[in-house]
Every structure is written in structure tokens, then in C-alpha cells.
Amino acid sequence: MIVGYARVSTAGQCLDVQLDELNAKGCERIFSDKATGTNMDRSGLAQMMTFVRDGDTIVVSRLDRFARSLKDLFTLLDQLTVKGVAFQCLHQPIDTASSTGKLTLAVLGAVAEFENDLRRERQREGIAKAKAAGVYKRGPVIDAAEVLRRKDSGENPSVIARAMGISRMSVYRTLSASVG
Incomplete structure (x- = not known):
């Protein structure tokens, strides 16, 4: 059909x-x-x-x-x-x-993969340049055990986030990850 x-x-x-x-x-x-x-x-x-x-x-x-x-x-x-x-x-x-159609599709796929590789290379180069200039900063590493300890001691997520220098959403994600 x-x-x-x-x-x-x-x-x-x-x-x-x-x-x-x-x-x-x-x-x-x-x-x-x-x-x-x-x-x-x-x-x-x-x-x-x-x-x-x-x-x-x-x-x-x-x-x-x-x-x-x-x-x-x-x-x-x-x-x-x-x-x-x-x-x-x-x-x-x-x-x-058709064989020609399959070939065309394979060529398009190869070009798309090539473009993705180039994009990743440019991203890595940009990160390396930013690190060398001292401007590339990753967010804080979240101590999940500390988040859990604070939650168990009765602190609410907003207080935990402020005390640890992380976002409230990060607290919720950490708590959610520790449950499941």
C-alpha cells in the first residue's frame, strides 16, 4: 500500500x-x-x-x-x-x-555525522580556550550525602541550597536520585 x-x-x-x-x-x-x-x-x-x-x-x-x-x-x-x-x-x-535512494540516505547520514563531529570538536576547543583563560567554571560538585544529612536533620530544600551554594532544584534532583 x-x-x-x-x-x-x-x-x-x-x-x-x-x-x-x-x-x-x-x-x-x-x-x-x-x-x-x-x-x-x-x-x-x-x-x-x-x-x-x-x-x-x-x-x-x-x-x-x-x-x-x-x-x-x-x-x-x-x-x-x-x-x-x-x-x-x-x-x-x-x-x-532503490539502491540509489539508500546510497543518498547513507551519504546524508555520513554528512550529518561529520557535522556533529565538527560541532563537538569546536565545543572542546572552546572549552579548552576558556579554561586556559580561567573563565570556564563548572558548577559546584554536589555532596549527596551532605544533602541527605541536612534533609534528615529537618532542613528544608531552600535552606540546604543556600548553605551549600547550589540551586534548590539541585537539592530536589539529588534527593530524588537518592530515593530511586
Whole structure:
């Protein structure tokens, strides 16, 4: 079965162009959302992912209508691969049912991994430079035993936080971590 997915970011936008393209492609069932791509809790996407079966193909007009980042795209495509579902994008040359589409996807994945590596390198370099300049300071190390001792002696989280030079939220996280 050919299954379509369309998404627009706001309720004021129109799905018509995407729906026309998906219908022209022969989609037998189309799921849609009117939600921002940053929201991975999209009901239409979730329904589609549950609906598709081995041998189906999902068709989208553009990649940015399906996933907000390469990481999200690869996560979704991994889920589809496990289910035996192919993926096709009408405006970008990706069709996981073809060898060329799989190659294109692999190249995109390699580029995304390369970009992540570069970002981590720049971050490490920036931290090293800040440390050398004496301006990189990590937060205080939290003595969990001291937090627990103070709590057991009846101090409230605000008092513990002030006394230890940490945030009240850090006190709550430490107490929560010690319970479970």
C-alpha cells in the first residue's frame, strides 16, 4: 500500500498542495498534521507509523514535512526499516526501495555525522580556550550525602541550597536520585 504523509506548521497553513502531490502519486491513504516539526508528538505521524505494514511505502512531498532534522529522519527511517516499510520523498532523491535512494540516505547520514563531529570538536576547543583563560567554571560538585544529612536533620530544600551554594532544584534532583 502507498501511504502518504503531509504536514504544515500552523493551523493557518494549507495542506492542499501536498495532498494534491500525494494523490497524484497514487497514495491510497494519507495521514496529516497541522503541527510544528519540532513537536515529535504528532498524532497523524503516530497513527501512520502504527498503520503501515511490511511491504508498504510511505511517500512525503519534502523531507522537512516528515522530520525536522537528519537525526529525527534517521530515527523514523530506522523504525520503518524494522517494519519492512519503504520511504519515498517526491522532491528530494530518496527512495529506500532503490539502491540509489539508500546510497543518498547513507551519504546524508555520513554528512550529518561529520557535522556533529565538527560541532563537538569546536565545543572542546572552546572549552579548552576558556579554561586556559580561567573563565570556564563548572558548577559546584554536589555532596549527596551532605544533602541527605541536612534533609534528615529537618532542613528544608531552600535552606540546604543556600548553605551549600547550589540551586534548590539541585537539592530536589539529588534527593530524588537518592530515593530511586
